[in-house]
Amino acid sequence: MKQRDTKTLKIWSAGCSTGGEPFTLAIIILEHLKVMAGWIIEIFASDISEQVLAAARQGVYSESTLGSTSRNLVKKYFDREGDKFRIKPVIKNLVRFASLNLNDGRKLSMYSGMDFIFCRNVMIYFSDEVKRQLVRNFYNCLRPGGYFYIGHGESLHGISKAFKLVYF
Numbered sequence: 001m002k003q004r005d006t007k008t009l010k011i012w013s014a015g016c017s018t019g020g021e022p023f024t025l026a027i028i029i030l031e032h033l034k035v036m037a038g039w040i041i042e043i044f045a046s047d048i049s050e051q052v053l054a055a056a057r058q059g060v061y062s063e064s065t066l067g068s069t070s071r072n073l074v075k076k077y078f079d080r081e082g083d084k085f086r087i088k089p090v091i092k093n094l095v096r097f098a099s100l101n102l103n104d105g106r107k108l109s110m111y112s113g114m115d116f117i118f119c120r121n122v123m124i125y126f127s128d129e130v131k132r133q134l135v136r137n138f139y140n141c142l143r144p145g146g147y148f149y150i151g152h153g154e155s156l157h158g159i160s161k162a163f164k165l166v167y168f
Contacts, residue, residue, distance in 0.1 A: 006038055006039075006040055007039050008042070009029070009115055010115050010143075011025055011044070011114065011115060011116045011118070012117045013025065013043070013118045014138070015046070015047055015102070015119055015120070015121070015122035016045035016052075016053075017049075017052050017056070018056045019045060019057075019095070019097070021045070021120070022043050022044075022056075022095045023087050023092075023095060025118070026041075026043055026091045026095055027073060027077050027091060029041060030090070031073075041094055043095045044096055044098065044111060045096065045097045046097070046099070046100035048099065048102070050099055053098075053099055058086075059086055059087035059092050060081070060084050060085070061085050061087075062083065063084075066085060077090070077091050102119075102122070102137075103134075105133065108137045108138075109140070109141070112141055113143045114141050114142050114143060115142075115143060115146050115147070116148075117142060117147070117148050118149045119138065119148070120150060120151040120154075121151035121153065121154065122151075123135075124151070124153065124154060128158065128159060132159055132160065135156060135162070135163075136162070139163070147166070148163055
């Protein structure tokens, strides 16, 4: 009997804060990848702050935090608990949270073979030299052909020429 091909999708939310980004990515994947059979989905979420990671691991959000999220998605992927909403296990189980200092290149190297890295609105807090090293490390963590996402107010100009800008 021929073994089915396993497909892997590895995503990293670097600087994930309270988990909104990695949980949103998990929801998007479940909404658009209709057939999960044969897929291994790994979403890694890291932050330097243990306080925000503790909140992220809880996966509890206020109605105002969910903001413009459609009511259908809220109903499908969250359980109401009084005036709060808890992310359902089907989403929570796709995300692995870890404490990580992005200045620690040795630990960053453990995040290898990523298909997507999201580091949005994080690098604005670093000097250009730290940004250069961080972007080199992110580049090395991506698989060939992977994508690196930064925030709207961030730029790699003068930091790195390793990436090709792609407009969607």
